[in-house]
Amino acid sequence: MPLTLYNTLTRRKEPFEPIEPSKVRMYVCGITAYNYFHVGNARAFVMFDVVRRYLMWRGYTVRYVQNFTDIDDKILKRALAENTTMGAIAEKYIAAYFEDADRLNILRANAYPRATHTIDGIQRLIHELEQRQYAYAADGDVYYAVRQFPDYGKLSGRKLEDMQAGASGRVDVDEDAGKKKDPADFALWKAAKPDEPFWESPWGNGRPGWHIECSAMVRDELGESIDIHAGGMDLTFPHHENEIAQSEAVTEKPLARYWLHNGFINMDGEKMSKSLGNFRLTRDLLTTYDPMAFRLFVLQAHYRKPIDFTADAMDAAANGWKTLKEALQFGTQFTGLPGWSSEVDALDQETIDRFNEAMDDDINTPIALSVVFELAKLLSREGHQLVHQDKPDLTIEHLQQQWQTFIKLIDVLGLTAQTAIEVATASDGLTDSKIEALIQQRQEARQSKNWAESDRIRNELQAQGITLIDQKDGVTRWHRN
Template identity: 60%
Template sequence: MSLRLYNTLTRRVEPFEPLEPGVVRMYACGVTVYDYSHVGHARNYIAWDTLRRYLLWRGYAVKYVQNFTDIDDKIIRRSHQENVPWNVITETYIQAYLDDMDRLNIRRADVYPKATEVVPQIVEFIQSLIDRGYAYESGGDVYYAVEKFPSYGKLSGRRLDQMEAGASGRVDEEAAKKHHPLDFALWKAAKPGEPEWDSPWGKGRPGWHIECSVMVREELGDSIDIHTGGQDLIFPHHENEIAQSEAALAKPLSRFWLHNGFVNISGEKMSKSLGNFTTIRQMLESGFDPMVLRLFVLQAQYRKPIDFTEEAIASAQNAWDTLTEGLRFGYRHGAALGFAAEIGADSGDPATMKISAESEAVQRFQAAMDDDLNTPVALAVLFELAKELQKEGNRLTHDGKTLAEPAALKAQWQTLVALAEVLGLTVSPDAAPEPDGLSDAEIEARVQQRAAAKQAKNWAEGDRIRDELKAQGITLIDKPGGVTEWIRGS
């Protein structure tokens, strides 16, 4: 089965084939660097990191580019508010972004172009649009003439006449400069106190949309395979990118357009105005496990909305505890079973972690991921592997032996670790000696207390002890003759 992805441009799931066999050119719209990144950004870049990892695992060579918007109204406003140079603001939050992504195990892009690094190319690109009749200068600004591009609206499915009818009737200085209400700025004339660059139309700075068109071309060429971003970027940002690039270059900008769903906070869209805005840094500095956040995101297919609630995070924590037990199996029990805790050629790169393609688990995992990155189904495969390893680990601890052969358990563990790595879910071997929580002796003592309570017909106390142990990951198994066995996990 080939990889199939939902293409926003065609509104259907299509087989993925890159322009150049075996090579994928992929661009993700990056952050505007004026503040710390939030949970919505985490959802966005975990999704595209997972896609990139999976493409690598499937054998593609991937060039992944993600830009930084380092000149924008919000950056200028923050600079004025804090009385700090705009480029100090941008460098501060670029580094903060990279630090946050590192902690979420998001692999760094191959290239991080900045808008301010390509201003001469932006000026040249704008001039080509003017020369071709798609743009015009007006009072030091340059605007894109949307009426000149017949397929404007093809990505978002909006018609120009409907958008024009819905546009506000306000008349201000900018609106008076435009030929059409939906024309958008390619170049903005300089205002006092703002950063500025030279251009044929006077000093000024680029508009937001033109920056990405130019950076895509500079780093990846005229046409690419995959362009990604959040659903909020479909219109106007990505719509405008298409209009600019395809008017100037007469080629499709991207074969596939992928967009991830929104993050809701307790049922409401995350928004600063609602006071439910949560940064990645706030979460991680409060002691939140970054792998739990990553798993929480992956538990929903990337195009679906996710609801960030206490219950959902608690569920993700429990799920991560289960996966952790499985991922640590080889480190904890490999020596007792006679095998070294080794993963493969390079445990840091999913493209080189070779495991048996004939394995049923691998085939099911690949089928799920080939189905438009269906990570919930792929995770189900991981959980099955982890739970079986957890049970075998308990048998080894209590009975001194396992039901499965050591060679089969080694292969199963290596498969789990390799597939989890494709999803960016990892544990450190150094963190694996013993599980946290109750010791075996403490558990046995609780089991005896429960037996005494049941003997006294104090059923409520017996149930309380059972539930207390269950909450700590200990499952009790009552057998005939009043015998109670226990295992860690369910």
């Protein structure tokens, strides 16, 4: 079965065929840099990271672009409140984005365009829209005339007639009503207000609207037509609908072949929203939970379904992660067994086929995870057998095959003990189990002759007042200074 993806545009699952064979161009809408990102954003970033990893696993070369919105009313408001500049606020939260995303083991994008670095591309696009009569200037603003674009609404399934006034965006609600020809029109360019940052333009000093930046960035970074455009479900309308209107009016080509949208995270049964005050920042969550537990929490549901965030659900995910980690920790013992050869790349094809079959079905991670948990349980059983009976039940070849399959598949899901252990160390106070885990990690590094990593862990422990003693029998003892 080929990979099939649910395409919001066609409202059905479709076989995935990229424009260029074996190459995928993928764009994911990123954060507006005025705060730490919340768990709803984190769900999208984790999910589309898994989509990317899976495409890579299936042999595609993926070019992945994610933007930073670094000019926006919310950023300006924050800058004003904190008596600083928009640039300083954006820098702070972009840096914070990388810290939190790295902890979640989200692969770095190939490019992170920013709105303020894309002004040329944005102005060019607006100019072309104007020439083609899709845009009109009004008092220093420029608006997109949605009635000019007959396909408007094709992504979200909304009809212009049903759209209410003020539904055109998150920033230009009522104040521009007088300038618009149609209430559904949305701003491409906004005239500068006193004391706000601005750029010169043919329409006067001003700054770009939100939607136009993504159209310009996709075009600059990936070209006129891309394979996958993704984001949270809340972006379908108006943001992605407007991106399509802007891009396709100019290029007359589909902006993206496949539109992927993930479902919401509900907080204790209620929608996460500002008015309810139940927003949960990822950074805060990670003070309590292992980042991999959160990853698991996300992957345990199908990405298009809503998930309920509750303490119980997070605890269950944390337990699940413990199971996987336990299996991972047996690795050191296995690799020391006679007859074990790290050179051999033996995989269990039958298990891999089951995993791929689940992922091919619109990235069904709950099923794919069940395959991974089966492997984890088998490896833990073998590990206990080894500890208590001195010998595993499986032959070395079979054990090695299961182990290597497990390592490969959890990596496709972006689950890694490495991150978990590093984060554990970063938090205050090292428990015995954290120290043991680090020593185990160092042991693995030494076995694969990764001396730099081995030294790094030793130094890291040293810095926290832990001394390691490598004994002749290969066992490492430790004590607190």
